[in-house]
Amino acid sequence: MTTARGNAVTFGAKARELMQARDLSLRSLAKLTNFDPGHLSRVLNGHKPAGLELAQRLDDELAADGTLVALADERFARAADTPRRVDTGVLCTVAALLAATRRLEDQTSAATVLPSVRGYLAMTDRFAHEARGGVRAEAVGLASELTQYAGWLHVPLRRWTQAERFLDRAAVLGMEADDPQRVTTALSFAAYTAMRREQHKKAAALSEAARRDTRVNPGLRTYLTYQAAEISAADDRGAAYRLLSEAEAMVDRIDPAELVESTYWYTPAFFLGTHAFVLDKLGEHERARELMAESLATLPEEWRSAEWAERRRAFLAA
Template identity: 30%
Template sequence: MRDDFPDLARRALRDAGYSTKAAAREMHYDPAYLSRVLNGKQRPSENLAHALDSLVGAGGALAGTLLSDDDRKRVARSAENPSRLDAGTVDALAGVLAAYRRLDDSVQPRTIIPATTAQMREVTRLLRAARGRHRDRLADVASEWVQFAGWLSAQVCAFGEGLRLLDEAVELADETGNGTLAAQALNFKGYIARQQGRPRGIARWFGAAATTPGAHPAQRIGDYLQAAGGLAEMGEAGAALRLVEDAEKLMDAAAGLPPPETAYWLTPDFNRMNMGICTLALGRYSEAADHLRAGLAGLPAELRDAPWTWEHKAALRRAVAAA
């Protein structure tokens, strides 16, 4: 697996407004050493990785993208002999992916797209040659990598590439019958339709996500609400309200369940924001503002300024202005 820590760290420092010299001075490190790390000529110490992470406010996600020496060797062995893929390799790849997803909560999407795309290609290349009892789990990890790359493309309005990747992610999820991952990829297609202002696409893709076999109840709640928003924009208020009722019926079932690991953000507060998007489309502006305000306030502190919250903050401003 590629070591993209230098690229990620360099881009994150740039976005945070630090030159190499300024970052070294702030962290009390030798600028020459930091320069070698950022240019991929020297592997960072664990202390430096965490210092960089703290400097850019990544909450541990940047440091988490760096594989340990043992994991690097394990992944390299699997890459050389995919027929002997082991559980440790899959664990290492999944761990790095989890760090990338958390990094998306604190840095600009463009910062991590190049590294994400490169890592995705490495994992899917390994999957094509992999054999044995760990292959299905690797297929799930690959599906999530591809889905994540599609999500990042959607965030920077590269919609064609995003849709292509999300279709590929659905196919990979279907290989192993992973309804959670398939539903999330379809959800992201609904997100793209909303960014494009296509209410029929909103209703179609969120509706498909909500009815995907194996989808988590928390996913289905959010998907029903967002599909309802699409129907409301089409003037189908009655049909929209029926989907809201479907979502509300699932809330008790979801209340005692943690969100899926691959969609850790799907908390009740997050779905308050989905309810806000829905009620805004229904023209219930005060209600929408209340849901959006409560949902945003209920997010963990490390998520409140995530780039993906901007859509909800803009919706709150529209709701307040129209109320």
């Protein structure tokens, strides 16, 4: 079974999304996977089950990082049909799909992955609403993370109202799940959105709220400190320099093994560019340009060209 009910993403829809991102036709993909085009078409249209072999081949050819194999899993489809019976294994599958989608966004764009995220979110919302017992808190937490990511994806599209609505809801869901990491991430993204809209007071309030709970991983704590420094640069240079110094020291103490999947990009190269934004706000323009150039040069290639790095590329082009 390759389909899921409601608005949830399907095996075929996800495969077509990946084909479009790589400009691959059905016949080209059939040739690459050594499957009959007619059979492949029936699978992608939901008229036939994918089967593990085909799912694995498509996953490999489309660099789906396990997404298509997961969507072909019978357990996943059954859970979509009967969300009340969702278990931890299925929620782990959704989390893996989200992780793969984040990586795909690095290579494509927010608009490319948003349909899949909406599908995953529709399914996870049902899990969060209908799940029973101990699994419900896990489902609510995952719904928070997907809602937060949906909000983030609306930022590069400049859909500010939608971004804020998703991020507000993500924070509420995170509180319901008693998950400080997800609450704090939603608040930090909301502060970032306010910064992009030049809503300084709102950004400062959201950033301060995000920094109150220290029960988050080191990568997020470091980002929050840089974010507070950038916000402070507008009216409190002393505080901005103090926070910048704190953040720089924190980068050196980050252990990559302690980072959760939702913060995989919090690397020294990423933070170097964040540091540059703060220095630019403080008037150290030449040093800021040097650091930004170094940051972009040391980021992984797919990150350098990613949509989210456009602000960093534009910084050097200005």
